[in-house]
Amino acid sequence: MIVTVTPNPSVDRTIEIDLLRRGEVHRATGGRVDPGGKGVNVSRALAANGHPTVAVQPSGGAEGSRLAALLAPEGVAVLPVPIAGSVRSNVTVVEPDGTTTKFNEAGPTLSADEVDALARAAVSAASRASWVVGSGSLPLGAPADFYAGLARRLRTTSARVAIDTSGRPLAEAVAAAPDLLKPNAEELAELTSAHLGTLADVVKAAQGLRDRGVGAVLVSLGADGALLVEGDAVLHAHAAVDLVRSTVGAGDATLAGFLAGGAHGAGALRTAVAYGAGAVRLPGSAMPQPGDLNLDAVVVDTEPDLDRPLPEGKAR
Numbered sequence: 360m361i362v363t364v365t366p367n368p369s370v371d372r373t374i375e376i377d378l379l380r381r382g383e384v385h386r387a388t389g390g391r392v393d394p395g396g397k398g399v400n401v402s403r404a405l406a407a408n409g410h411p412t413v414a415v416q417p418s419g420g421a422e423g424s425r426l427a428a429l430l431a432p433e434g435v436a437v438l439p440v441p442i443a444g445s446v447r448s449n450v451t452v453v454e455p456d457g458t459t460t461k462f463n464e465a466g467p468t469l470s471a472d473e474v475d476a477l478a479r480a481a482v483s484a485a486s487r488a489s490w491v492v493g494s495g496s497l498p499l500g501a502p503a504d505f506y507a508g509l510a511r512r513l514r515t516t517s518a519r520v521a522i523d524t525s526g527r528p529l530a531e532a533v534a535a536a537p538d539l540l541k542p543n544a545e546e547l548a549e550l551t552s553a554h555l556g557t558l559a560d561v562v563k564a565a566q567g568l569r570d571r572g573v574g575a576v577l578v579s580l581g582a583d584g585a586l587l588v589e590g591d592a593v594l595h596a597h598a599a600v601d602l603v604r605s606t607v608g609a610g611d612a613t614l615a616g617f618l619a620g621g622a623h624g625a626g627a628l629r630t631a632v633a634y635g636a637g638a639v640r641l642p643g644s645a646m647p648q649p650g651d652l653n654l655d656a657v658v659v660d661t662e663p664d665l666d667r668p669l670p671e672g673k674a675r
Contacts, residue, residue: 360413361413362518364477365416367498370393370425370447371643373452373644378454397523398492399426404638407648408648409649417467442473443473447466453604457604457606459607466496471500478509492521507532511535534571538574539573539622542579544580551567576588577628582600582670585632604642610635630654636657
């Protein structure tokens with residue numbers, strides 16, 4: 360079983376339009392409402408493909424109740440942690456070419472007791488888990504080292520720890536030496552203060568994290584797939600996508616696929632990229648189901664061309 364911890368979950372409304380024009384009235388061509396939050400999405404992708412998962416998350420207000428109601432038909436077991444505030448609501452606007460504009464609320468302010476209750480719930484659930492995934496932004500009231508502290512608490516269990524966040528919480532998490540980090544290129548560049556223009560730059564940055572005690576680094580690269588650095592191995596995988604409907608949650612699907620695929624080696628990386636590619640073909644933050652996955656379309660390079668440039672916009 361895989362446990363996910365989402366400190367700042369959301370209810371996500373996606374609106375599809377022809378073209379975003381500032382200051383004008385738009386008529387939607389489509390739309391949907393989904394459960395949101397990075398860890399929540401990981402659980403959704405796992406559940407959609409038959410992998411047992413439990414989502415640990417704060418729950419409060421009308422949106423908290425709605426989030427649980429949205430997750431129930433997707434088969435995601437929820438371990439709610441009651442809070443006084445209300446879960447946030449986000450809006451995403453998607454254009455036909457896949458351009459995505461997001462409006463994310465800050466979310467509730469958690470008390471120190473609520474933050475501690477969230478961590479304790481995660482540790483309790485971890486007694487039955489192979490992995491615990493800490494993922495997403497932190498709500499107001501949660502310390503920047505929340506994920507680092509969670510990783511240290513989880514050392515009392517047999518579960519391995521994966522972290523997917525950004526900014527200072529990501530930097531703090533490195534010091535706790537989790538088993539897996541899953542940054543995207545921008546997050547990795549910020550974390551390591553490195554310019555990432557080629558795969559070689561990504562590998563060097565990821566290896567620097569491993570030198571600091573991180574077990575493995577899975578870097579999502581958008582249209583260029585994903586890169587895995589673990590042990591002495593450097594693997595790159597990518598898949599062509601003919602139609603991009605939404606990139607929201609694609610990185611979360613990639614992480615879910617990696618864990619579902621065994622969290623090690625070329626097979627797991629292939630599954631990760633198949634999940635990510637399946638996600639971008641779907642509207643909103645819909646997660647891929649078995650019929651959306653095409654593992655045969657994924658190319659895995661065990662000796663990747665390290666001079667390969669990153670796609671424009673991913674080299675920061």
